[in-house]
Amino acid sequence: MRRSSGGEGRAASERPSTFRRASSSMAYEHKDIEQKWRAEWAKRKTYRVENDPSRPKYYVLDMFPYPSGAGLHVGHPLGYIASDIVARYKRHCGFNVLHPMGYDSFGLPAEQYAIQTGQHPAKTTEVNIARYREQLDNIGFSFDWDREVRTSDPSFYKWTQWIFLQLFDSWYDHEAQKAKAISELLSRFDAQGWHPADACALTGDVEEELGAFTADDWKAFDERTKQRILQHFRLAYLSEAWVNWCPALGTVLANDEVKDGVSERGGHPVERKRMPQWSMRITAYAQRLLNGLDALDWSESIKEAQRNWIGRSEGALVKFRLKDAAGDIEVFTTRPDTLFGVTFVTLAPEHELVEVITPAERRDEVMAYVTTAKNRSERERMADVKKVSGVFTGTYCIHPFTGQEVPIWVGDYVLGGYGTGAVMAVPGGDQRDWNFATHFGLPIIAVTEGADISKEADERRDATISSEGFLKGQKVPDAITRAIAELEKLGAGERRINFRLRDAAFGRQRYWGEPIPIYYKDGVPYALPESELPLKLPEVDKFLPTEDGEPPLARAADWSYEGYPLETTTMPGWAGSSWYFLRYMDPKNEGRFASPEAINYWQQVDLYVGGSEHATGHLLYFRFWTKFLHDRGWINFDEPAKKLVNQGMIQGVSMIAYRLFLSVTAMTSGDDERELLDLGTIPEVLVSREIYEALRSDSLSPIVLGQIEDRLKAITSEAHQGQPNRVGNVRLSGHGQGKAIHTHVDISLVNERRELNLVEFQKQNSRSRPIRLFDAGPYLCVPEVEKMSKSKLNVVNPDDIISKYGADTLRLYEMFLGPIEQSKPWDTNGIEGTFRFLRKFWNLFHQDGETPGQARSDNAPSVSDEAPTKPELKVLHATLKKVTEDIERMSFNTSVSQFMIAANELGSLKCNKRAVLEPLVIALAPFAPHIAEELWEELEHSDSVTGAAWPQWDAQHLVEDSFSYPISFNGKTRMQLEFPIGLSKEEVEAQVLANPEVQAKLGGQPPKKVIVVPKRIVNIVV
């Protein structure tokens, strides 16, 4: 290792830039420094973490990425940099910090790519991961790569499958509010059978009602029946679920993949279909998932999103007896107090009673409506709220209180998946019911005092009930209680808490996911023995469904266990990510997903950083699995992450150009016009945004259009100089809005002044048509801030920035951009500032001793051991204070500012004192680790700066002797007066009033009031 004093002694081959530097003062050589320290960290295993129970732990986790083919762009590292700063800071503070990284490597894009190219997804995934790794390494993260996990690795998904089996082997005991082993349920059935009123009755999407059975019944059931019953209780269970089935693709599509009833790629029709699906009974945990939120240090918006998603509502279940058939329509309502305002009942089109109750003569009409309504996706039904549609079934049910007949309608504003799939319609008290009633001319009864039901429903919950009946005159809350009591007395209903949360579909008809460790005997699903795990993905000839619509796994040669067929669907993307945080604790364990010792030591994630788009998906399943593993005694905490921070999205600045396509006629020598066929000679014209907008507006005047066309003719003629034919007419070839189009231009073709590089633009678009400008050049593109994405040609790759400025500059800049949680556009304009700061900081250690901020030309260290001066100490301690406090509250942009202030001030002071610079190197290390290591080494330390103790700030250096008070009159600052710190309020007031300038302002009038806030302000009220 070279010594810090040996700048001149370095061999030219080792540092080829030495000579260049001799003639320049580009002293801070980021490339050399960063390369050196990357290699050094890897060699020394600087970021290796041991499970060491003797030390306090801190667990910092990033949401792991899906390794897509596009690689990282500058938006990805934002959260990683923030978490890396915290991880490094906590290390300096003496914590044993777990800061791992891995890959969520199962997923659709790899499979899509495999279908197109025939390449195995494992292969492309491998390539993508290598690329990600290289890019991550370039940024200098302190990840312990020995703990890397990949969800698609059999040694990882073995345990995903194992957890699945635990869920399969569990049921939820609502009395004890926890999951228990199926064996306990079996002994219970053996002893007492089961009744629907038992507390182990379950929420969720159980389709058929499960009837009561006695212990003797249970013992007499055959194996199939027993297993079928158990499906009603298992937390991982096979049931029927609605899916988006695409017959053309032979596969099930996610909601995202369906647009307007057709598949987004390819445009094939999609229908809603019921299919056997593995599901997760997350609904059992609804109340606990809701309760747990209060104690979490997560952003309010995420917690609120989860609360809404879980959607707890209190109300009543009400039964309306059918008039012409046996049975009831059950509805859930939050407003049983409005029962006397019911004028009809509406069923969802999916409701099973629709078919049963509709009389023959209305059948065709009703079923026609049901078919169209059912096939609309929920998103569609959601989109046009204003359109009312429905149909009368022709039958009635009986009002439980009045005994009157209530007509039964079908309407698609009622959703099959929520509540009971039926509502009691109270048009006087519910706006959607009101809309429906008004549209179909159904009666509307006022339910509350003072409501004007001619215009809208009255949904107030602080009103008094006015509808005729025993609830009249009562306040809403009292009426609710009373109504429920009456319903219960009549056996026509009961109190009910309803959750919106639905059970999670857990099967995918795909190849690239974890195989589900289940085999079928006699059509009954059985758990694969643990000893068979991992159940590895089989080789298949194609990654497509089979001809008869089975998932790709059905193509495998021998996809069976002891002669019984294995499950062919795979797990969804969220399986691996629901528990991966536990694997990092003990990633190589072959006998368990993680050892109890490791889990006891690392416990919950202390800080979790990731995007807010996972608010209701990943973050809910993540909590669900944690609670489940806790219930079954595998872990001793039931929330995965104490604190969650959502980094904002980095948007890209796209560059837009506006293009015109022309159609041109030519004049031959005989003055005949004919269409010019040689498109290659017709220019493509770039116009300004103003002209683009003018052309697209409907109100474009013919005169202006004529002027534009004249100009286009001139351009075209010019382009045709030397051609045999003269240009005749020039017209825009498109029609209406198509006359002009806007295009994304690759941002690398546009300079800082937004000028388009026409030569490159032409080349990159390989257009044969010449490009001409409508106005005199250069062509200015119009910037637009939008999501950073490849298709918008606005992605900025961190690699380019790193090679130009270095990783430390990138890290600082991304933090300097603004608060971590805010979305902001990526704009490299400011990056020079952070780069200059690092150079200034570097120069403090290599001063030439003359010009402030100027480095020695030989780049030799200039640090002295002299005692620092008072102002120097003040800068140091003010910086330490601010930076420490800012890291604690994750305000990284302001800490970077403080470092800049320190570098500027120490530069002016020409401070080169070790006692000042050394603590600053440690404080800067979490932000800019490479330069900090290099300077630390120059300060003659042989160990890594990452292990140095965090420097403490000392308030004594920040004490001021005096304070310059802003003196304001009626809140407006007018002057400054300096007073010693120790002066009392009264003394300050007296001295202020004695001041001649203040007296002049007062003009002889005595002030009404004088407010003195020590060390803040003086306000004189006149």
Next chain:
RNA sequence: GCCCGGGUGGUGAAAUGGUAGACACGAGGGACUUAAAAUCCCUUGGCCCGCAAGGGCUGUGCGGGUUCAAGUCCCGCCCCGGGCACCA
């Protein structure tokens, strides 16, 4: 429609109810240099008065309010971004 964020200079932004615009970019001017790079210094919210020193008015999306004092707290709006579920 509902829920959650957010609106401050040319730009990214800062500001425990207490001097609005720190820090940085950009822009303009200057020093050093043969030149460039690098570095340093000055100016930079708007409007107005003044030769100048300096001074005044105004200003944090809009309209009110509380307060000695409001970017910050309260009420009512507008706009932008994100999320969602016509949720009975």
